[in-house]
Structures are given as C-alpha cells and as structure tokens.
Amino acid sequence: MHFTRIAHVCLHVTDLPRSLAYYGKLGFTEVFHFTRQGRDFGRYLQIADKCYLELFEEPARGPVVNNGIAHFCLETQDLAGLMAHLDAQGVAYTQKKLGGDFTWQIWLEDPDGNKFEVHLYTDKSMQLQGGTMEADW
Secondary structure (H helix, E strand, C coil), rough: CCCCCCEEEEEECCCHHHHHHHHCCCCCCCEEEEECCCEEEEEEEECCCCEEEEEEECCCEEEEECCCCCCCCEEEEHHHHHHHHHHHHHCCCCCCCEECCCCCCEEEEECCEEEEEEEECCCCHHHHCCCCCCCCC
C-alpha cells in the first residue's frame, strides 16, 4: 500500500477564533499558523499523532454544501471518557449508537455546520472484520 493514513482534513470556517475555541474544547492543539499578506487566516491543529485538521477562514462562505465529502470521522479508544469531556466542555453531540457496522458512534457539528463522527471499534466492527452491511439509512 502506498498510503498509511489520512494526513489531514481541511475545513473552511467563517470565524476562525470561534472555530479555534470549539476545536480547542475537543482537545485539538495548534501546530502552526497561516498568514496571507501578514493577516492571520488559518491554523493547523493536531488531533492525534500525525493526524491533523486544517482550518482556513472564509468569512463570506455560505452554508456548508455537500460537494462529495459528507463528513469526516475520528477514532477514539475511550468513548465514555470523551463524552464526559464533551459534557464538561459544553459541547453537544448525539446519543451513543451502535451502528449497523457494529461500531459505537456519536456525531458532532462544529459552529459552521461541518458534521463529523467519532467511532469506537468493537471486536465485531466490520472495519476490522470485513463483510457486507445492509444500510438502514
């Protein structure tokens, strides 16, 4: 295989400080800044080892439109701990659900409407076992 992981996901946000505050509550840490003509307009945030989120401020951007990428997903090994952290930070998320792929999941939405999923794999997770899943959505 030539690829080892997704290195980063890039999001356009309308208010960079607001987005930095939101992702900071999730525990993402700033790695470096982007400037254009001396003006701050972006950040590179670390999610985990060699896994990043890139944010660029586009104040005039309209609502989020699905142009092929519907969402991104992050993995956790402690969903209960993450949910407790989110509760303490006042960050909204959906109820925990065991998906048809036998993977626990919650969903979040950032201040700009970008949706993302968090997975906790189980021994039966199809991502680890393979197979065919009949979609129920």
